[in-house]
Amino acid sequence: MERNPLRRQLQIMRKSLFDQGYLDEQFVQLEELQDDSNPNFVEEVVTLYYRDSARLILNIEQALERKPYNFHKLDAYMHQFKGSSSSIGAKKVKAESTLFREYCKSGNGEGCMRCFQQLKKEYATLRKKLEAYFQVARQAGPMETACRPK
Amino acid sequence: MNSSSGKEYMSTASSSTGWKAADAAAAADQFPAGLRVLVVDDDPTCLMILEKMLRTCLYEVTKCNRAEIALLMLRENKNGFDIVISDVHMPDMDGFKLLEHIGLEMDLPVIMMSADDGKHVVMKGVTHGACDYLIKPVRIEALKNIWQHVVRKRKNEWKDFEQSGSVEEGDRLLKQADDADYSSSANEGNWKSSKRRKDDEDETDERDDTSTLKKPRVVWSVELHQQFVAAVNQLGIDKAVPKKILELMNVPGLTRENVASHLQKYRLYLRRLSGVSQHPSNLNSSFMSPQEAAFGPLSSLNGLDLQTLAATGQLPAQSLATLQAAGLGRSAGKPGIPMPSVDQRNIFSFENPKLRFGEGQQQHVNNNKQMNLLHGIPTTMEPKQLAGLHHTAQSMGNMNVQVASNGSQSSQNNPLLMQMAQPQARGQVINDSSLGHAPRLLSPMGQPILSNGIATNVSTKTGIQENIRAPSYNPVLQTSLMLNFPTNHASELPGNSFPLGTTPGIPSLTPKVAFPEDVNSDIKGSVGFMLSYDIFSDLNQHKPQNWELQNIGMTFDASQHSNNLQGNHNHSQPVLVQQGFSSGQVNGQNKSATVVSKAMFSAGDSTGHASAQNGNQHLNSLLVDGTVRVKSETVADATPTNLYPDHFGQEDLMSALLKQQDPIAPAEHEFDFDGYSLDNIPE
Numbered sequence: 001m002e003r004n005p006l007r008r009q010l011q012i013m014r015k016s017l018f019d020q021g022y023l024d025e026q027f028v029q030l031e032e033l034q035d036d037s038n039p040n041f042v043e044e045v046v047t048l049y050y051r052d053s054a055r056l057i058l059n060i061e062q063a064l065e066r067k068p069y070n071f072h073k074l075d076a077y078m079h080q081f082k083g084s085s086s087s088i089g090a091k092k093v094k095a096e097s098t099l100f101r102e103y104c105k106s107g108n109g110e111g112c113m114r115c116f117q118q119l120k121k122e123y124a125t126l127r128k129k130l131e132a133y134f135q136v137a138r139q140a141g142p143m144e145t146a147c148r149p150k
Numbered sequence: 151m152n153s154s155s156g157k158e159y160m161s162t163a164s165s166s167t168g169w170k171a172a173d174a175a176a177a178a179d180q181f182p183a184g185l186r187v188l189v190v191d192d193d194p195t196c197l198m199i200l201e202k203m204l205r206t207c208l209y210e211v212t213k214c215n216r217a218e219i220a221l222l223m224l225r226e227n228k229n230g231f232d233i234v235i236s237d238v239h240m241p242d243m244d245g246f247k248l249l250e251h252i253g254l255e256m257d258l259p260v261i262m263m264s265a266d267d268g269k270h271v272v273m274k275g276v277t278h279g280a281c282d283y284l285i286k287p288v289r290i291e292a293l294k295n296i297w298q299h300v301v302r303k304r305k306n307e308w309k310d311f312e313q314s315g316s317v318e319e320g321d322r323l324l325k326q327a328d329d330a331d332y333s334s335s336a337n338e339g340n341w342k343s344s345k346r347r348k349d350d351e352d353e354t355d356e357r358d359d360t361s362t363l364k365k366p367r368v369v370w371s372v373e374l375h376q377q378f379v380a381a382v383n384q385l386g387i388d389k390a391v392p393k394k395i396l397e398l399m400n401v402p403g404l405t406r407e408n409v410a411s412h413l414q415k416y417r418l419y420l421r422r423l424s425g426v427s428q429h430p431s432n433l434n435s436s437f438m439s440p441q442e443a444a445f446g447p448l449s450s451l452n453g454l455d456l457q458t459l460a461a462t463g464q465l466p467a468q469s470l471a472t473l474q475a476a477g478l479g480r481s482a483g484k485p486g487i488p489m490p491s492v493d494q495r496n497i498f499s500f501e502n503p504k505l506r507f508g509e510g511q512q513q514h515v516n517n518n519k520q521m522n523l524l525h526g527i528p529t530t531m532e533p534k535q536l537a538g539l540h541h542t543a544q545s546m547g548n549m550n551v552q553v554a555s556n557g558s559q560s561s562q563n564n565p566l567l568m569q570m571a572q573p574q575a576r577g578q579v580i581n582d583s584s585l586g587h588a589p590r591l592l593s594p595m596g597q598p599i600l601s602n603g604i605a606t607n608v609s610t611k612t613g614i615q616e617n618i619r620a621p622s623y624n625p626v627l628q629t630s631l632m633l634n635f636p637t638n639h640a641s642e643l644p645g646n647s648f649p650l651g652t653t654p655g656i657p658s659l660t661p662k663v664a665f666p667e668d669v670n671s672d673i674k675g676s677v678g679f680m681l682s683y684d685i686f687s688d689l690n691q692h693k694p695q696n697w698e699l700q701n702i703g704m705t706f707d708a709s710q711h712s713n714n715l716q717g718n719h720n721h722s723q724p725v726l727v728q729q730g731f732s733s734g735q736v737n738g739q740n741k742s743a744t745v746v747s748k749a750m751f752s753a754g755d756s757t758g759h760a761s762a763q764n765g766n767q768h769l770n771s772l773l774v775d776g777t778v779r780v781k782s783e784t785v786a787d788a789t790p791t792n793l794y795p796d797h798f799g800q801e802d803l804m805s806a807l808l809k810q811q812d813p814i815a816p817a818e819h820e821f822d823f824d825g826y827s828l829d830n831i832p833e
Contacts, residue, residue: 049195083265087287
């Protein structure tokens with residue numbers, strides 16, 4: 001167990017993110033890519049994700065304002081969004097994306113709308129949690145490789 | 151995207167050659183470390199992750215978020231990569247289309263990836279020739295072993311090479327390449343390729359053991375390809391067998407196997423061109439690498455047009471040859487390429503040669519460096535104009551739309567690629583305003599559009615089969631041209647409109663074009679240009695031929711236009727101009743359209759004006775419109791090769807093309823046409 005209280009806190013936060021299903025194995029892949037040459041890699045990727053996916057969210061929102069729904073287009077947007085979300089390990093967001101696509105395929109407009117609202121919630125929640133997590137991470141310093149005296 | 155690991159994509163052949171030799175030796179020892187991977191994905195998050203993963207595997211990574219740019223990079227630096235990883239769903243080009251292009255032109259192993267794991271998508275990857283398919287999210291473990299695909303491919307190729315007993319021939323070929331005149335106009339690219347091949351040959355032994363990056367591959371230079379196409383056309387595509395083609399070509403060192411595999415690809419390409427209607431992919435693929443770009447668009451156009459022209463007897467074989475030669479010369483990046491066929495250009499008489507209009511505009515456009523030819527090419531393209539064109543008409547329609555939408559994006563790095571969707575009329579205009587990307591981009595950018603337009607024109611006009619070699623090419627050309635001149639374009643756009651401004655060599659072509667009518671025909675047609683550009687790009691790809699084709703294509707269009715034009719703006723002038731655009735980095739404003747035209751014509755040279763005028767009618771109209779709202783992205787440096795897809799009159803076009811090509815083509819591009827983009831100009 002980490003002696004350093006910040007690191008300990010970080011570990012707890014991290015574990016909770018996984019246990020509660022916000023993140024999946026892919027996030028670990030990102031963590032493993034982080035090294036001395038890229039000490040903030042994970043945070044950079046997540047930041048990039050939120051920045052880029054905001055555009056997709058907006059596209060979907062706008063598309064959902066036009067009736068009748070263009071399911072094909074909605075599905076295409078969501079496909080992109082899903083790909084992005086899965087690459088950072090956003091588990092719940094990915095699940096909602098999958099569900100949304102199912103609704104698109106079956107032409108269920110109501111389902112799409114409801115699902116999208118839920119997706120946005122998950123998306124926002126994850127963002128807050130990760131922001132908090134990274135903040136602690138920055139304060140705690142590099143986790144694995146740090147050789148600072150305890 | 152830019153090169154990572156310090157790889158410069160703007161390097162000229164010589165530098166890359168140098169690099170290659172040195173690196174090859176080093177790489178051989180550490181293989182698979184140092185494997186040169188090109189990863190293409192429009193999703194920046196995935197791209198960043200993949201890059202990091204690949205770096206962790208000790209590969210040399212270059213990332214790219216646009217397929218057209220990727221193609222450009224690949225074309226510009228033929229032996230610069232060992233393997234390509236591409237996403238399936240991309241906005242500017244379908245991943246499978248990119249896959250096809252790479253397979254045809256560069257023959258590199260390509261891995262597809264997607265979040266989509268549906269059986270039919272994976273199957274599509276297999277049928278299109280992907281060597282592997284990864285499901286996203288991709289794990290690093292999946293990337294660790296991708297080198298096996300490179301080794302496998304090399305081994306297979308090497309085996310074929312050996313079997314055909316061509317090892318010696320290969321050496322001889324190399325020597326010949328060095329001395330002989332592989333390209334009529336001292337195509338730097340070709341020479342360099344030969345050089346590179348030589349280096350490759352040196353690595354042969356190593357290759358077998360270490361699976362180094364080099365492989366003894368025959369480089370289908372523009373000239374070689376043209377010879378090939380000529381031979382095929384002589385024999386008749388149905389009756390063309392490798393053995394006879396080989397005999398006709400009479401190239402020492404070339405083996406029957408080389409010809410056979412090239413023929414196979416060429417056939418696929420033709421099939422694609424003709425049967426493209428369903429193809430969602432856009433012609434964007436005609437994105438030609440800078441070198442090619444310059445040629446590409448032109449080539450493609452030329453190729454197509456030339457061929458068709460030639461076929462229809464409209465374009466005198468000579469002209470075609472000249473154009474091609476000119477095109478080739480141009481690719482060499484010699485601004486002053488003395489276009490032998492300059493006069494040819496003049497022979498094209500454009501009915502409405504008044505590019506004047508265009509000129510003014512083009513000038514403007516050209517100056518803009520980046521010609522965003524396709525900037526937002528208004529989708530106003532009148533489909534009916536295209537009516538004559540098959541596919542293209544449809545494509546155009548789409549294109550326009552697409553173009554328009556694309557217009558808005560101009561990324562600095564992306565040359566404006568107007569992808570004229572092939573039959574689908576994907577006129578996506580890739581706006582890359584960033585000419586910066588490298589002059590190379592220019593060409594491609596403008597080209598696509600032009601090519602489409604041209605292609606289309608070609609088809610319609612002469613009734614030539616659309617299948618001009620470049621599948622994407624065809625539709626594009628036509629559409630582009632047609633589109634551009636929604637109505638009144640006399641399509642004078644002969645190159646003048648191409649804002650080749652960026653290309654240093656290109657003397658502001660713009661004004662040459664005298665728009666016959668009111669140029670205002672809104673350049674909507676410009677979109678067409680963009681398309682043509684693609685086509686040309688594509689054509690360029692085909693290399694040797696492309697070069698010429700380009701020119702021809704242009705001319706062809708011109709001629710077509712003249713026919714059509716006379717009053718209709720549809721000139722689908724194969725505005726190879728796009729090429730010009732690219733150079734001019736279409737700013738996304740309408741200029742592009744005009745620029746495109748101009749580019750084509752002007753691209754190569756100021757002298758082009760003359761021709762431009764002829765053929766520019768169309769272009770002009772397009773360009774002139776000023777309304778060429780080619781918002782499309784700046785046609786990134788459409789390599790100087792002239793984008794003149796505009797065929798003002800065959801002759802005019804030709805001359806225009808020739809002229810334009812010169813100035814436009816930035817010498818730095820190594821024009822190495824490996825592409826099949828242009829149809830062979832049947833001689």
